[in-house]
Amino acid sequence: MARLIAVSINCRNEAARQTFEEIVSRRRDYLVTKGQGTGAADMLLLELDEFRPQQTFGHIRELLGASPDLEVFLTASRTDPQVLLDAFRVGVKEFLPQPLTRQEVEPALVRFEERFNGRMLATERQSGRVVSVIGARGGMGASTVATNLAMSIQQVSRQEPVALVDLDLHGGDLGLFLDLRPSQGLKHLSKDISRLDETIVRSSLAKHSSGLHLLSSGYEGFEEVAQAPGSTMRVLGLLRSMHQHMVIDCGHVLDPAVKESLDCSDQIIVVMTLSLPAIRRTKRLLDVLRMAVYPSGKVGVVVNRYSNDQKDLLTETESLLGLPMAGLIPNDYGTASEAINHGKPLTIMASKTSIGQWYLRGTGPLIDDKGSVGGNGHGKGVEKKSSFIGRCFSTLGLETGSKPFVA
Ligand SMILES: Nc1ncnc2c1ncn2[C@@H]1O[C@H](COP(=O)(O)OP(=O)(O)O)[C@@H](O)[C@H]1O
Numbered sequence: 346m347a348r349l350i351a352v353s354i355n356c357r358n359e360a361a362r363q364t365f366e367e368i369v370s371r372r373r374d375y376l377v378t379k380g381q382g383t384g385a386a387d388m389l390l391l392e393l394d395e396f397r398p399q400q401t402f403g404h405i406r407e408l409l410g411a412s413p414d415l416e417v418f419l420t421a422s423r424t425d426p427q428v429l430l431d432a433f434r435v436g437v438k439e440f441l442p443q444p445l446t447r448q449e450v451e452p453a454l455v456r457f458e459e460r461f462n463g464r465m466l467a468t469e470r471q472s473g474r475v476v477s478v479i480g481a482r483g484g485m486g487a488s489t490v491a492t493n494l495a496m497s498i499q500q501v502s503r504q505e506p507v508a509l510v511d512l513d514l515h516g517g518d519l520g521l522f523l524d525l526r527p528s529q530g531l532k533h534l535s536k537d538i539s540r541l542d543e544t545i546v547r548s549s550l551a552k553h554s555s556g557l558h559l560l561s562s563g564y565e566g567f568e569e570v571a572q573a574p575g576s577t578m579r580v581l582g583l584l585r586s587m588h589q590h591m592v593i594d595c596g597h598v599l600d601p602a603v604k605e606s607l608d609c610s611d612q613i614i615v616v617m618t619l620s621l622p623a624i625r626r627t628k629r630l631l632d633v634l635r636m637a638v639y640p641s642g643k644v645g646v647v648v649n650r651y652s653n654d655q656k657d658l659l660t661e662t663e664s665l666l667g668l669p670m671a672g673l674i675p676n677d678y679g680t681a682s683e684a685i686n687h688g689k690p691l692t693i694m695a696s697k698t699s700i701g702q703w704y705l706r707g708t709g710p711l712i713d714d715k716g717s718v719g720g721n722g723h724g725k726g727v728e729k730k731s732s733f734i735g736r737c738f739s740t741l742g743l744e745t746g747s748k749p750f751v752a
Pocket residue numbers: 480482483484485486487488489490596649650651674675676677678679681682683685700
């Protein structure tokens with residue numbers, strides 16, 4: 346999972362703080378958090394209290410006890426060999442003497458990145474699968490697909506909670522789909538990611554009687570979207586480490602936060618209908634997604650509200666988009682609307698209807714365990730990971746090849 350490295354700085358010496366922040370910010374993939382907390386930080390630059398070093402060491406012990414993966418960089422104006430020895434004994438990873446210089450800081454960051462990437466690979470192997478669902482435009486059925494997909498996985502997984510995330514920052518209403526009271530959700534959690542930890546994330550989840558966990562968006566749709574860069578990915582990363590399966594309703598706007606979600610997903614499902622405006626928007630959306638150069642098979646398209654008299658239009662659409670559809674969801678407006686109005690998923694309320702059956706049976710081939718939509722791609726992690734974020738940061742000339750994402 347591509348993600349930014351969250352850095353927290355706790356340093357009284359203003360020059361040291363500024364130099365470190367400057368060097369770190371120039372490197373790719375770092376994000377300096379605003380708060381003083383270390384809940385979700387990967388790295389902390391901490392200044393030694395030279396009069397009371399033991400107090401600093403006690404603090405470090407506590408921090409590492411709570412977050413074993415946190416790396417502490419210690420900085421001080423004096424270098425006392427005994428103090429250094431004690432510092433490394435309590436778990437400090439790097440010592441940076443003041444005044445901080447590029448020659449000292451950069452090699453320390455390179456060493457950090459090597460350790461961090463190793464940890465990420467190990468975590469990625471263990472962590473859950475993430476599916477993002479995005480509508481080609483509003484009203485396509487993205488929320489219906491995300492909710493019922495999550496619910497059908499939940500009904501199979503039973504014991505293990507599945508996470509459903511409402512990432513519609515322009516008025517998410519998944520709480521209504523499941524008759525759950527929306528919590529402050531993502532908006533609240535993203536405000537200060539330096540304070541984030543599993544307990545805080547867990548307390549923000551609404552729990553459905555099926556076992557499913559919902560993180561609501563917290564956005565009503567009338568306010569300005571204020572997701573700090575990297576914060577969505579951070580919240581999703583924590584949720585992912587707590588759930589084997591996660592489904593994200595991305596709405597239909599390619600906000601920066603939605604791009605973060607797409608980047609860190611194993612699979613992306615674009616929901617469309619066979620109407621001309623939807624076909625045009627889907628073509629455009631696929632072109633934009635191609636620019637992220639995702640691995641083949643990561644992106645798939647499902648047609649919602651499909652009826653059998655649309656066969657010819659379906660064939661034409663597939664040839665226009667240059668890919669076969671990963672799923673055809675039957676059209677049944679009455680049942681779909683009734684389910685929403687009752688706050689019940691189709692997989693429970695209408696399990697015997699064709700649409701309910703589709704969600705109960707049709708999602709297996711849609712999402713395979715190898716990280717491809719429609720089973721037509723390559724395995725997870727086999728190909729080089731790419732991203733919108735990677736492309737923003739990548740130097741000119743890198744990753745410019747337009748590679749198809751569906752085999
Ligand atoms: N398979 C379907 N057949 C008919 N109507 C559907 C189907 N799936 C969803 N709908 C209806 O489409 C409308 C929009 O669905 P919604 O999931 O809210 O879309 P989005 O999240 O993309 O805006 C709702 O009224 C819903 O009942």
